[in-house]
Amino acid sequence: MSPRTRHSLELVLDNLVWFMLVFVLAVFSMFIPNFFQLGIFANIVEASSVLGVMSIGLALVIIAGHMDLSVESVAALSAMAVGIMFCSSGIGLGVQLHPDWLMVPVSLAIALAVGAIIGVINGLLIVRLKMSAFIITLASYIWVRGLVLVISGGRSAQDLAPAIRWFGIQRLAGLPLTAWIAVACFVIFSLILAKTPFGRHLVMIGGNETATFRAGICVNRNLIVAFVLAGAIAGLAGWLLAIRTSGATANLGVGLLFNAFAAVVIGGVSLKGGVGTLPGVYAGVLLLSAINTAINLMGLPANFTQVIHGLLVLAAVLLDAFKQTIRQKLA
Amino acid sequence: MSEPLLVLDNVAKNYGAIQALRGISFSIGRGEVVALLGDNGAGKSTLVKIIAGGLEPTSGRMLFEGKEFLARSPAEAKAAGIETVYQDLSLCTNVDVVANFFMGREITRKVLGVPVLDERAMEAVVGKALANAGTRIPSLRTKVEHLSGGQRQAIELNRFVHWGGKLVLLDEPFAALGVEQTRRGLDMIRQVARQGIGVVIITHIMQQAFQVADRIVVIRHGVVAGDVARNKTSPDAVINMITGETLAGAGPAG
Numbered sequence: 275m276s277p278r279t280r281h282s283l284e285l286v287l288d289n290l291v292w293f294m295l296v297f298v299l300a301v302f303s304m305f306i307p308n309f310f311q312l313g314i315f316a317n318i319v320e321a322s323s324v325l326g327v328m329s330i331g332l333a334l335v336i337i338a339g340h341m342d343l344s345v346e347s348v349a350a351l352s353a354m355a356v357g358i359m360f361c362s363s364g365i366g367l368g369v370q371l372h373p374d375w376l377m378v379p380v381s382l383a384i385a386l387a388v389g390a391i392i393g394v395i396n397g398l399l400i401v402r403l404k405m406s407a408f409i410i411t412l413a414s415y416i417w418v419r420g421l422v423l424v425i426s427g428g429r430s431a432q433d434l435a436p437a438i439r440w441f442g443i444q445r446l447a448g449l450p451l452t453a454w455i456a457v458a459c460f461v462i463f464s465l466i467l468a469k470t471p472f473g474r475h476l477v478m479i480g481g482n483e484t485a486t487f488r489a490g491i492c493v494n495r496n497l498i499v500a501f502v503l504a505g506a507i508a509g510l511a512g513w514l515l516a517i518r519t520s521g522a523t524a525n526l527g528v529g530l531l532f533n534a535f536a537a538v539v540i541g542g543v544s545l546k547g548g549v550g551t552l553p554g555v556y557a558g559v560l561l562l563s564a565i566n567t568a569i570n571l572m573g574l575p576a577n578f579t580q581v582i583h584g585l586l587v588l589a590a591v592l593l594d595a596f597k598q599t600i601r602q603k604l605a
Numbered sequence: 606m607s608e609p610l611l612v613l614d615n616v617a618k619n620y621g622a623i624q625a626l627r628g629i630s631f632s633i634g635r636g637e638v639v640a641l642l643g644d645n646g647a648g649k650s651t652l653v654k655i656i657a658g659g660l661e662p663t664s665g666r667m668l669f670e671g672k673e674f675l676a677r678s679p680a681e682a683k684a685a686g687i688e689t690v691y692q693d694l695s696l697c698t699n700v701d702v703v704a705n706f707f708m709g710r711e712i713t714r715k716v717l718g719v720p721v722l723d724e725r726a727m728e729a730v731v732g733k734a735l736a737n738a739g740t741r742i743p744s745l746r747t748k749v750e751h752l753s754g755g756q757r758q759a760i761e762l763n764r765f766v767h768w769g770g771k772l773v774l775l776d777e778p779f780a781a782l783g784v785e786q787t788r789r790g791l792d793m794i795r796q797v798a799r800q801g802i803g804v805v806i807i808t809h810i811m812q813q814a815f816q817v818a819d820r821i822v823v824i825r826h827g828v829v830a831g832d833v834a835r836n837k838t839s840p841d842a843v844i845n846m847i848t849g850e851t852l853a854g855a856g857p858a859g
Contacts, residue, residue, distance in 0.1 A: 469721050469722055470713075470719065470720060470721060470722065471711045471713055471720055471722060474700070474704060474711060474722060475709075477697075477699065477700060478697040478699070478700055478704065478708060480699070481697035481698060481699035481700060482695070482696065482697045482698065482699075484695065485694075485695035485696055485697050485708070486697065486708065486709070487678075487679060488657075488659070488679045488689065488691065488695045489679070489683075489695065489708040489709040489710075490678075490679050490680035490682075490683040490684075490709045490710075491680075491708070491709040492680065548697070548699035548700075549699055601751070602751070604751075
């Protein structure tokens with residue numbers, strides 16, 4: 275095999291999920307009436323912003339060889355905190371700040387801080403007690419959701435302050451600002467993961483934690499930072515969720531965790547750690563969103579979505595194994 | 606030799622009631638190659654981990670360059686100038702050769718105040734280091750998981766030769782190497798020692814120890830059972846020390 279064919283084959287393998295996305299979009303455009311229009315594509319991007327942001331944090335800890343099951347509940351808690359503070363009806367306190375725009379940074383800071391605090395708790399417990407991230411974050415998944423129920427009393431907050439809502443309404447090049455925030459997050463964190471020492475260390479920790487420790491990398495500190503980032507990013511997802519629904523309910527975002535997992539796996543991230551890129555994850559998120567949109571357009575019952583997502587995850591895992599065999603032949 | 610590089614003074618390590626090391630004392634000079642021999646379970650790897658910062662001793666003390674020394678983590682040992690090549694390789698197979706070579710010591714440049722990996726500079730350094738050592742690897746951008754066992758071990762060896770430091774610990778570094786590569790590895794050790802770096806090499810192969818070492822230290826049941834200059838002993842005598850038939854030269858280094 276010439277180096278050139280080998281190189282292009284590697285390129286295809288590395289970006290397989292993007293080719294899948296293009297393929298799926300092409301097939302949908304051909305066979306589903308009304309699918310091929312700019313508005314539909316914009317809708318796919320827009321509908322994927324909350325899930326996309328949440329998947330970034332999840333992908334970071336999975337690439338570092340761990341796991342964070344709490345992202346969904348953390349997003350709900352952040353959304354609820356923002357909702358209670360800045361909603362004017364339901365359980366909202368309707369806090370007013372002057373000038374109005376001040377509510378944007380304050381609400382964002384609250385959402386990020388809530389997420390970061392839970393991230394610190396997760397990270398410290400996992401690193402200091404050397405406990406499995408699966409168990410610790412499963413506990414967080416449950417108690418944080420419980421906290422949402424406790425502080426809301428099971429009720430909801432509606433009518434988010436217009437100054438914050440503005441991000442969901444104002445459009446730039448056909449997309450609401452919330453979608454641009456998600457895109458910006460992917461760009462920033464992709465660069466961090468691929469180009470900075472911190473990102474490189476996370477990937478290597480996911481590959482061989484002992485080796486990185488022996489090489490003098492502060493494994494514990496890096497892992498705690500990863501969990502704090504995952505928490506804060508989940509907080510940002512919660513903020514976007516509150517804007518999207520103009521408030522918060524006690525069961526906000528239920529089920530997002532599994533979609534995030536699906537997106538991460540479809541995006542080519544190995545649950546064993548050390549393998550995967552964030553652009554791939556974004557393609558995975560868009561792929562899920564495209565399929566949802568297609569199901570809506572075809573008028574199929576929404577219940578089909580879950581079945582299809584499940585099959586897609588299965589396909590992604592099989593594909594990953596297949597890619598491994600091809601790579602071994604290439605080497 | 607004036608002042609020894611590293612002095613071990615009665616270093617002991619217990620795991621509960623089990624005494625892995627019962628009090629090890631010997632010293633290593635600058636530019637000296639010490640072969641550490643002993644049967645399985647004699648405590649060689651434990652000793653290396655204590656010096657390299659992976660384990661803390663239960664008692665005893667160490668002097669490094671004449672100063673009290675205790676590495677609480679591999680990072681501290683590295684900062685002091687101690688490099689280690691472990692028996693089970695310490696490579697991240699999911700990243701490429703360059704990333705492994707620079708693990709934890711990446712070259713960066715600032716872009717808008719953010720440190721960014723300088724891949725080109727790193728690749729140049731690695732290419733030069735491997736070429737100097739005569740190691741051939743098709744592409745430095747290949748992930749290590751696609752390389753053979755020998756190539757992996759060569760990367761580890763080249764890594765320690767490149768970074769050097771003051772003291773190098775090698776825990777059975779040639780386990781996966783062929784004859785020619787082993788010979789080159791032994792040359793590398795002599796070359797490193799000529800630069801004034803102290804080398805401790807653990808090996809099971811008597812021939813290697815006699816080829817490369819200036820001094821041979823035998824550990825048996827967690828104590829030093831023999832500490833002799835290579836040219837004043839023979840393989841048979843060393844084997845007797847390992848199996849415990851004689852106690853020639855027992856005790857701390859003079």
